[in-house]
Amino acid sequence: MFRFTTRFLLSNLKNFEKLEELNAYLLRTKPSHTVVYFRAAWNPQCEITDKHLHQLAAENSSLQTIQIDSDLCPKIVKHYRVRAEPEFIFCLYGDEVLRQIGVNWAGLNDKLNKMVKLGQ
Numbered sequence: 528m529f530r531f532t533t534r535f536l537l538s539n540l541k542n543f544e545k546l547e548e549l550n551a552y553l554l555r556t557k558p559s560h561t562v563v564y565f566r567a568a569w570n571p572q573c574e575i576t577d578k579h580l581h582q583l584a585a586e587n588s589s590l591q592t593i594q595i596d597s598d599l600c601p602k603i604v605k606h607y608r609v610r611a612e613p614e615f616i617f618c619l620y621g622d623e624v625l626r627q628i629g630v631n632w633a634g635l636n637d638k639l640n641k642m643v644k645l646g647q
Contacts, residue, residue, distance in 0.1 A: 540580075540581065540584040540592045540593075540594065541591070541592070541593045541594070542593070542594050542595070542596075543593060543595060543600070543603070544596075544599055544600050545600070545602070545603075546600075546602045546603045546606050549563075549593065549595075549603060552593075553618070553621040554621065556591075557620050557621045558591035558618075558620070558621070559589065559619065559620060560589055560590050560591065560617075560618075560619065560639075560642055560643060561590070561591040561592070561593060561617070561618040561619075561621070562580075562583075562590060562591070562592050562593070562615055562616070562617055562618075562639070563593045563595060563607070563615070563616040563618065564576070564580055564592065564593065564594050564595065564613060564614075564615055565595050565597050565604065565607070565609045565612055565613065565614040565615075565616075566594060566595070566596060566597065566612050566613055567596070567597050567598055567612040568596065568598065569598075570612050570613070572612075572613060572629075572630050573612055573613050575630065576613045576630055577594075579632065580592060580594070590639070597609060597612050607623075610628065611628050611629065613628075613629065613630060614626070614627070614628045614629075615627045615628075615635060615638070617638055617639070617642045619642055619645055624642060624645055625638045625641060625642060
């Protein structure tokens with residue numbers, strides 16, 4: 528089961544605007560568990576998701592959370608073949624293992640648990 532902790536600094540919530548920066552970060556750090564969250568400022572579902580994602584990042588220090596604004600980063604969106612916002616890509620050691628389109632907190636939690644099991 529994916530466990531949350533209450534001790535955390537918001538340093539694991541990252542924002543990138545350039546594909547090169549994102550790829551360099553993933554190659555350099557190879558974080559064990561990463562969620563790349565694609566959002567759009569105009570989408571009301573993304574506003575709700577932002578609050579939950581910030582809470583998720585704050586409660587789990589082992590999860591690297593990367594937030595991408597789809598409107599500002601079309602090159603990243605194209606590279607990852609993002610079709611809708613919000614969209615979540617789950618990466619294990621920098622490689623995509625799961626994907627979720629849309630807001631579904633039960634599904635998100637389930638995918639986080641699966642990702643953790645894959646990484647063990």
